[in-house]
Amino acid sequence: MAQMREDVRERWALAAFTIAFFVFLIAPILVVVAVSFTSVSYVSFPIQGFSLRWFWRIVEYRPFLDALGVTIQVAFLSTAVAVLIGVPAALGLVRSRGASAEVAMTFLLSPLSMPMIVLGLALLFYLSALGLGISLISLVIAHAVIGLPYVVRTVAGVYRGVSPDLEESATMLGANRWQVLRHVTLPQIRPGIFAGALFSILISVDNLPISFFFGSPSTNTLPVVMLSYLEHQFDPSIAALSTVQMVLALAGLLVIERFYGLRHLGAPT
Amino acid sequence: MIRLNRRHFLMGAAAGGVFALPPARRLAAQTETITVTSYGGVWEEAIRGIFVADFTARTGGKAEVQIGGPPQWMSQIEANLADPPIDVLVNTIDLALVAGRTGLVEKIDPSKLSNLADIPQRFVDVVEGWGVVFDYGSAGIAYHRERLRNPPTSIKGMVEGALRGDFVLSLPGISYAPTPQMLIWSFADALGGSVNNVDPAFEALKALQDKRAVIFYGGATEFLNHLEAGEAEIGIYWDGRTWAHYSTGAEWIGYINPDEGGVMNPVVVQKVVNSDDSAWEYINSMLAPAPQLAFAEKVQYGVTNTKVAYPDWLKDRITPWEATRWPPFEEIGAKIPAWVDRWNREIGA
Numbered sequence: 001m002a003q004m005r006e007d008v009r010e011r012w013a014l015a016a017f018t019i020a021f022f023v024f025l026i027a028p029i030l031v032v033v034a035v036s037f038t039s040v041s042y043v044s045f046p047i048q049g050f051s052l053r054w055f056w057r058i059v060e061y062r063p064f065l066d067a068l069g070v071t072i073q074v075a076f077l078s079t080a081v082a083v084l085i086g087v088p089a090a091l092g093l094v095r096s097r098g099a100s101a102e103v104a105m106t107f108l109l110s111p112l113s114m115p116m117i118v119l120g121l122a123l124l125f126y127l128s129a130l131g132l133g134i135s136l137i138s139l140v141i142a143h144a145v146i147g148l149p150y151v152v153r154t155v156a157g158v159y160r161g162v163s164p165d166l167e168e169s170a171t172m173l174g175a176n177r178w179q180v181l182r183h184v185t186l187p188q189i190r191p192g193i194f195a196g197a198l199f200s201i202l203i204s205v206d207n208l209p210i211s212f213f214f215g216s217p218s219t220n221t222l223p224v225v226m227l228s229y230l231e232h233q234f235d236p237s238i239a240a241l242s243t244v245q246m247v248l249a250l251a252g253l254l255v256i257e258r259f260y261g262l263r264h265l266g267a268p269t
Numbered sequence: 270m271i272r273l274n275r276r277h278f279l280m281g282a283a284a285g286g287v288f289a290l291p292p293a294r295r296l297a298a299q300t301e302t303i304t305v306t307s308y309g310g311v312w313e314e315a316i317r318g319i320f321v322a323d324f325t326a327r328t329g330g331k332a333e334v335q336i337g338g339p340p341q342w343m344s345q346i347e348a349n350l351a352d353p354p355i356d357v358l359v360n361t362i363d364l365a366l367v368a369g370r371t372g373l374v375e376k377i378d379p380s381k382l383s384n385l386a387d388i389p390q391r392f393v394d395v396v397e398g399w400g401v402v403f404d405y406g407s408a409g410i411a412y413h414r415e416r417l418r419n420p421p422t423s424i425k426g427m428v429e430g431a432l433r434g435d436f437v438l439s440l441p442g443i444s445y446a447p448t449p450q451m452l453i454w455s456f457a458d459a460l461g462g463s464v465n466n467v468d469p470a471f472e473a474l475k476a477l478q479d480k481r482a483v484i485f486y487g488g489a490t491e492f493l494n495h496l497e498a499g500e501a502e503i504g505i506y507w508d509g510r511t512w513a514h515y516s517t518g519a520e521w522i523g524y525i526n527p528d529e530g531g532v533m534n535p536v537v538v539q540k541v542v543n544s545d546d547s548a549w550e551y552i553n554s555m556l557a558p559a560p561q562l563a564f565a566e567k568v569q570y571g572v573t574n575t576k577v578a579y580p581d582w583l584k585d586r587i588t589p590w591e592a593t594r595w596p597p598f599e600e601i602g603a604k605i606p607a608w609v610d611r612w613n614r615e616i617g618a
Contacts, residue, residue: 041517044497063313063336121344128348212341216354217304217333225309228336233310234490234514 029246036240043236054240064241066218067225074136074211074221075204078143079151082200085144086151087193091185093152094159105156109149116209119146124213139214139221146210147200154199158192159185198256302331303356303545309336311513315567316359323554330547332357339364346373346541356544357551361446362396362598363605365537369399374539377401381549384556387574389590392535395598400539403555404564405571407531407588408451411506413496414523420503423528424459427503428473431482438477439495439504442485443612449605450596451532452505453612459529464600467608474616496522507534509570512586516569524586530594536570 031045039049058064086108093105111119123145127138166188170180186193211221222241230238307316313336321332335342339360346353350373360368368374376398379385385393385401392402410427412420417436421427431438441448456470457463477483484501486492493514495501508531511524538555540548554560561572565579571587579587 040519042493042497042514042519061314063309124344125348133349133352134345134354212337213344215335215337215341216345217335220336225336228309228313228338230309230490231338231488232308232312234493234510235517 032239033243033246035236036243038236038239041235043234043239054236055244057235057237058241058244061229061237063220063225063229064222064237067220067222070136070139070219071205071222074139074143074219075201077140078147078204079197079200081140081144082147082151083193083197086148086196087155087189090152090155090159090192091181091189094156095164105152108152111146112149116146116207117212120210120213123210134214134216134219136219139211139219142210142214143204143207146207147203150199150203151193151196154196155189155192158189162188302333303547303551304335304354305332305357305548305551306335306337306342306355306359308338308359311568315564319560319563319567320551320554323557323560324551327554328547328550330550332551343368343373347371351543353541353543355541356548358400358539358541360400360537360539362402362535362537363602365396365400365539366599366602368539369397373542374399375542377540378549382553382556384553384558384574387558387576388556389573389575392573395535395595396537396539400537401552401556402535402573403538403561404536404568405573405590405593406507406509406534406536407526407571407593408447408455408505408507408534409527409531409588410503410525411492411496411511412503412523412525413521415521416499417502420523420525422525424455424505425529427527428456428460428477431477431503432480434480434482436482436502437500438483439492439501439506440474440483440485441492441505442487443609443616444487445489447534449601449608450598451534453608454596454601455505455529455532455594458594458596459527464597464604467604467611471611471615478616493519493522507570508586508588509568512569526588526592530592531588533590533593533595 034047035043035045036054037050037052038044038047039051039053040047089104089108093101093108120142123138123142124134127133127141132138132141162185166184167180170184175183206223207221208223208227211224215221215224222245226238226241305316305321307313313334317334321334324330324332335355339358342355342358343360343364346355346358346368358368358374365374369376377385377393377400382401388401388403395402410420410422410424421430427438430436441452453467453470454464456473457467460469460473462469474483484495486495486504489507489510492504492506495504497519506524508524508526511522515522515524538552540552556574558574558576561574562577562579565572565577565587566583569583569586571590573590
């Protein structure tokens with residue numbers, strides 16, 4: 001009986017701790033959402049009246065919308081580049097043996113371990129020397145560089161769990177390399193590609209240090225504009241913009257869940 | 270539930286690619302316009318709506334506004350010096366001097382700037398001719414009027430009051446770029462030191478820290494948070510930002526130009542090397558009295574053309590440049606690494 005009471009106490013304590021932990025994590029986000037609905041022209045909490053004026057400000061202040069468009073373009077295009085390079089690389093390296101494969105894998109993952117600000121500066125000078133200058137192409141390449149490790153890592157992780165026997169069986173049954181890739185390998189690694197692409201998009205959308213160096217009137221991304229705005233104007237429009245970003249992220253997850261299923265993002269069983 | 274297959278992936282990638290293509294009009298426009306720089310928010314609106322509009326009206330030229338900050342712009346110019354992506358650079362005084370000495374910008378050419386005649390020579394000399402100051406702020410005492418009815422009127426008095434426990438200060442931390450001028454030199458100067466002897470500043474900061482009478486901010490908006498949240502009552506802040514915040518409805522905030530004088534913070538405009546010659550005309554717009562007045566009314570910072578006459582509501586808010594203290598920018602620039610090192614060792618925040 002005493003043991004049962006002890007178990008109940010522990011369960012309650014665990015539940016209380018979990019709830020407190022989530023409140024601790026979510027409370028700042030809720031404050032940001034609440035502030036975005038304030039009627040006054042400065043950030044304060046609790047809010048002093050309800051208004052949607054700061055959401056209108058997002059539409060009214062042209063750089064916000066322009067930057068949002070650039071951010072989405074760059075996220076999708078850089079992810080496409082990262083997938084086109086990362087998937088073949090991961091497939092080749094996972095089945096390779098020897099030191100050179102390990103070196104190549106480490107090289108592809110190296111952007112993860114470099115300070116972004118250093119990478120951004122290096123890419124700025126490198127791509128400028130190549131004649132690409134400050135352009136959308138440069139920005140896409142730079143974002144692809146930082147998205148690539150996520151694609152390689154997730155695809156390689158999934159592909160390592162795929163038995164080579166399946167591909168060998170297909171080959172023995174007469175499939176050529178392209179047919180093996182299309183009908184056997186890609187269906188197996190699809191969750192890895194999807195997860196890697198998702199990470200790549202999220203990293204791109206959120207990136208400041210790289211985008212910072214490639215900003216121009218036509219290539220400024222949302223984090224760059226938000227930072228610059230926040231440094232020189234202290235109104236709740238940034239909170240409203242953050243709320244919109246959160247809604248878009250949630251909507252994206254709901255769409256994925258509805259049409260694809262979040263559970264498919266894991267490794268195949 | 271729809272399963273993602275190859276066709277879906279390719280369709281999505283194609284749609285993304287089409288969506289990602291830059292409009293041809295935008296590419297074409299880039300070849301006909303100059304690129305000028307601006308900070309974000311109200312600054313960008315003022316630059317675009319006032320200076321760019323004046324430039325376009327006078328010359329028929331077009332200018333695109335690049336939002337960001339001087340370190341970003343200078344890196345981009347340095348990486349593309351032969352064909353710079355920026356024509357006109359807005360800069361802080363310390364980086365403006367660096368930009369001049371490293372060959373990123375041209376010397377001001379008076380023959381191409383008719384409005385330069387109305388700008389006091391000191392605003393050219395301070396940047397050694399590598400540009401001209403068109404706008405300035407002053408770092409003085411900002412405070413919460415409702416929580417502090419009798420604020421000190423001097424920096425010395427403010428430090429003494431905080432040490433007595435009368436209030437908590439919010440001061441710029443070492444990660445905030447203007448701190449060497451607006452805090453370290455200013456405190457040293459106000460407390461009996463100089464640019465060559467900043468011991469009084471560091472001793473005061475250490476004493477304030479020991480008494481838990483100070484918190485530091487890393488960005489300009491953080492100061493407003495400190496006052497709004499009740500973490501501090503008073504501190505060192507910019508006049509223009511204070512009044513701009515006041516104008517948004519935050520009437521609890523007040524500003525005092527300290528007895529010692531606020532610290533001058535000039536904003537410099539520079540012509541980038543190898544940039545289009547029409548950049549001179551744009552700079553001329555930035556120095557003209559009517560656009561400068563409109564700019565001052567919008568951002569509530571002082572401007573440099575002597576023909577500008579502020580309206581009454583603004584006159585009381587602008588600190589006359591003659592009533593500010595000018596830090597020895599050149600000497601401070603050389604001492605910043607040592608001061609940062611000392612800050613990290615002694616203050617740590």
